[in-house]
Amino acid sequence: MNRLKPYITLLKTNHQFRRVWLSQIISNFGDWFGVIAVFTIILQYSDSEFLLGMVIVVKFLAFAALSPFAGFLADRYDRRMLMLLCDFGRGAVVLSFLFVRDPSMLWLVYMLTAMQMGFAAVFEPAKQASIPNITSAEELVKANIISNLSWSIIFTTGMGIGGLATAWFGTDAVFVINGLGYIMSTWFIFRATIPHERSEETLESLRNPIRGILDGYAYIFANPHILRPALAKGTITFFLGALVYMLILVSEDILMMGSIGLGMLYASRGFGTAVGPVLVRRFISDETKWVTLMGVTMLSAGSFYLIIGSIEIIWLMLLLVFFAHCGSGANWVMSTVLLQKRSPDAYRGRIFGSEWLLFTTSQGLSVTGASLIMEFDLLTLQQAMLVYAAGLVAAGILWLSFIAQKERRWQRTDSDQTVQHHVRESVALEER
Template sequence: MIENLRPYLQLIKENHDFRRLWLAQSISNFGDWFGLLALYAIIGRYSDSEFLLGLIIVVKMLSLAAFSPIAGYFADRFNRRRLMIWCDILRGLAVLGIILVQSPEMLWLAYVLTAVQMMLSAVFEPAKTSSIPNVTSEEDLTNANIISTATWSIIFTTGMAIGGFATEWLGTDRVLILDTLTYLLSAWFVYRAAIPQKSLSDAELKRTRNPFKGISEGLRYLLSNRHILRPSLAKGTSTMFLGGLVYLLIIVSEEVLMMGSIGLGLLYAARGFGTGIGPIIGRRIFRDEKDWVKMMGLSILFCGVMYMVVGFVNSITLMLIFVLLAHSASGANWVSSTVLLQKRTQDTFRGRIFSTEWLLFTIGNSISVVIASLVLESGWLTVKPLIMIYGGIMVLAGIIWSFTITRNERDWQGQEIQN
């Protein structure tokens, strides 16, 4: 076991700049999940409205989506290290400001500050992902992304649980203060890291001084480079179905398993663990990078099949196994598409490419959840048949990917060999 982990531990130990960037990501991600239940508690304290509770999720997703295009422009035009530091400091202040919500009349402030927090996250994420190739060698790039994804999965499974206990024991104000400190600590680690970056030339800076010009130029770059466009579609294609399926796990826990938050915690823990181990398994099965676009289609297909089984069974044990397997495939899809984008995209466009990918991801996720919730609300279907339908359409998407995008990738690779 230790031998298998050695390349990852060695990278963290020997590469000081990656270690600091990884620690910053880990701490800020923990802060994201740690403070979430305190935010829910504040909304619940000053409102009995389920709509207002759900609205905070919509605000988070729409803020990310709406700010993603300009965020990528910032990540390419300005120094990414400084951007991440300022994003962390300002996110900390935004979270701290939620303490001012002390009455129903002030509840609007929680939504405004959450929107600000997520807009800053929309800048931080592409800046961070774009920086990983600049602090690692090409040989270590896949391992670096596996470490990042595995860390996210661990934090996902523990952050909300710890935040829930902390909210209960310490109260919302103290939790928000601690959340603020996580962002400031993240900023400190980014400050300590040396993050090289290829700057735009004077001509490029002048040509793209209008943000709309810079954004449109990034979009043209993406559309004209199909070998970059293909992996950029992987996460969005997957989450068009997976977003709704993850949402439906909440209903499964409540109405099928009758286990409430305990069942949901177990299902989400299986999701997080699967996301963490999937990239490691995927890399062992698909060792050749030339096969990774094919792996993305197979991962989408496999994930859909696993969720069809989740919709069929009633045992919590079986559900945990198949949710874990489904998200193992999703995790492999996530890391392989990220690494290909990092390698294939030139540094001066990387921020805009990753922000566009994030935009597709958030839009796909939002649409998927809205459709699933409307279908359940209307009574057209119950939760288990809906899971099987979502899983079945996801299988179809994986098959279509294999016959179109995988084939186009293979043709491009053949042309590259001839050239």
């Protein structure tokens, strides 16, 4: 219980973060609660593995398409108001899934999914850019761990309960709960105060959206210490996205357990993403090591999935999925915290928008490749899992060989410059 005390204290004392956090809990639960219902509609009205994969691809490509503009909006306009509008919009969109009543309406699933993710594309950079504005430097890591832990628990329970609810009550009831959850979450954001001060110079630079977006990209590439953590999520998901998608097929074709098996596998994934960041804070709190550790998480996740792709034992699969996603969860929180700390507020929305662009594009390409492989029987399911897992292992090795080494050189240079700065200050004081 003592280990939870810092997190409980943060929620008790920081009212603004607590309100944003409660909003996240409600909207995330509605989000994951409805995922299996969408999958069920696709499988109900078609028997195509490709179409099932495409709904995931549409999610991430729609998110990617709007991410650059979303980051601009998060820097230009009131972030609290953006989050309010986006959650209300997502609620209305999800309720519209009720209009899909026969195979001829399947196109509406993809259109609504794209709209839902369009709102999410604006919401996420606004939320992540806001966290440093409502927490102190000491609270920031704990705040991100709470957010990730909550996401993981909700992901686990939401997917599991959603799978059961879809089987017992049907997709309509699930979509109603999902939509109302989004709308309910707006109440907590409405009650939150989120400071967002922008100088006249910043506002002037953001008058032109294209110029503002390009300035954001230029800033990222001009600052490699920001670029490195911004690459982490996109790199790992380029391979992990396909592997997570293939867990759906593992449950259907190998375990023969349908939505129940999928709920169990995704629950293991959720528990892993929750535990990983806590272990990092407990045992590797030195942030100078985090970029290197990101490569280790890629290597370990890929290694575990290599084994998953070779077995058919449910309890062992669940255990290995848990361990693999301990790494992905740690990767997520470490990269998020480093970006929040290293990014100035004037650029933070565009930086997170760019990160989400890379992440969602990687995810979309990853799932597209895997779904095409499955649709045209280019590889068996287990062979495809082995290919993507091996790719993730290779990505981890390359990260450790190049990205991590550049980070260590930057750390040494930054440390030397800090020492020289202190020496110059000491000399100046002595001369006075």
